[in-house]
Amino acid sequence: MDLDLVRTLLAVVDAGTFDAAAAVLHVTPSAVSQRIKALEQRTGRVLLVRARPVRLTPSGEVLVRYGRQLLALDQDLDAALGETAVVRVPIAVNADSLATWFLPALQRVPAEPRISFDLHREDQDHTTALLRQGLVMAAVTSSGEPVAGCEVRKLGHIRYAAMASESFVRRHANGELKSWLPQAPVVVFDRNDDLQDRFVRTLTRGRGASDHRHYVPSSEVYVRAVAAGLGWGMVPPQQVQEGLVDLAPGRSVSVPLYWQRWKLDSPALSAVSAAVAAEAAESLE
Structure with missing residues (x-):
């Protein structure tokens, strides 16, 4: 594999367009297009759908996955030989982990080798898709089923409790929780977030949360939206603020978290994996 061609393919995938990749690589868009065509001719496969x-x-996903591994090994070699190269480690992580325990995990990573963290925020139920596509080398995920070419380690559980502001409870609470909560406004992280629906189903054994939904795709702002009384929502204990009320003490939704990483003998990736496991052992149930 020609490393320049591989770097060009990865730049296009990461940047999203040929023009943006050209700016990153300091070449012309025409040169990027020619390199991609050369790579497709060598492999005999179409690697990219030319969209924006x-x-x-599928062939492109395979090549990107192995291309990233090839470049990671190349960077590890430079580091082992004392070169000044920084090893880039792309990681997929869910927003709640990113807002609570994951950054302290990265602080545990040793100073050597020099590592550049490239974090991709994605729902824990969907981070494995980034692994399959070769966009990341490791992921915090809710799936214990290993992606092809990956190994899995269980990290623990993160629990979510149904929380709301005191003013919200005064406005909406009327009778048993199962009778009023399914109709009450709810704060949802994004359209992949089903925690609120799952919790309501534990009460009703059927329908999910209300269609009156506020989508707030930021972990910190999500909690602020719940505290402001826009709706109720599922909040991990590390983010509970003063003034929030637990709507169902003793009831929660538990999400298992796993660490999936490529089966690659990379000192940088191994260092990150060890740090993540150590922090998870202290921070997660």
């Missing part, structure tokens, strides 16, 4: 942003074909 570009999309990987």
Whole structure:
């Protein structure tokens, strides 16, 4: 594999367009297009769907995954030989982990080798898709089923409790929780977030949360929206603020978290994995 061609493919995938990749690589868009064509001719496969942003074909996903491994090994070699290269480690992590325990985990990573963290925020139920596409080398995920070419380690559980502001409870609470909560306004992280629906189903054994939904795709702002009384929501204990009320003490939704990483003998990736496991052992149930 020609490393320049591999770097070009990864730049296009990461940047989303040929023009943006050209700016990153300091070449012309025409040069980027020629390199991608050369790589496709060598492999005999179409690797990219030319859309905005570009999309990987199944063959492209395979090549990107192995291309990242090839470049990671190349960076590890430079580091082992005392070169000044920084090893880039792309990681997919869910927003709640990112807002609570994951950054302290990265602080545990040793200073050597020099590592550049490239964090991709994604719902824990969907981070494995980034692994399959070769966009990341490791992921915090709710799936214990290993992605092809990856190994899995269980990290623990993160629990979510149904929380609301005192003013929200005064406005909406009327009778048993199962009778009024399914109709009450609810704060949802994004359209992949089903924690609120799962919690309501534990009460009703059927329907989910209300269609009156506020989508707030930021972990910190999400909690502020619940505290402001826009709706109720599922909040991990590390983010509970003063003034929030637990709507169902003793009831919660538990989400298992796993660490999936490529089966790659990379000192940088191993150092990150060890740090993540150590922090999870202290911070998660």
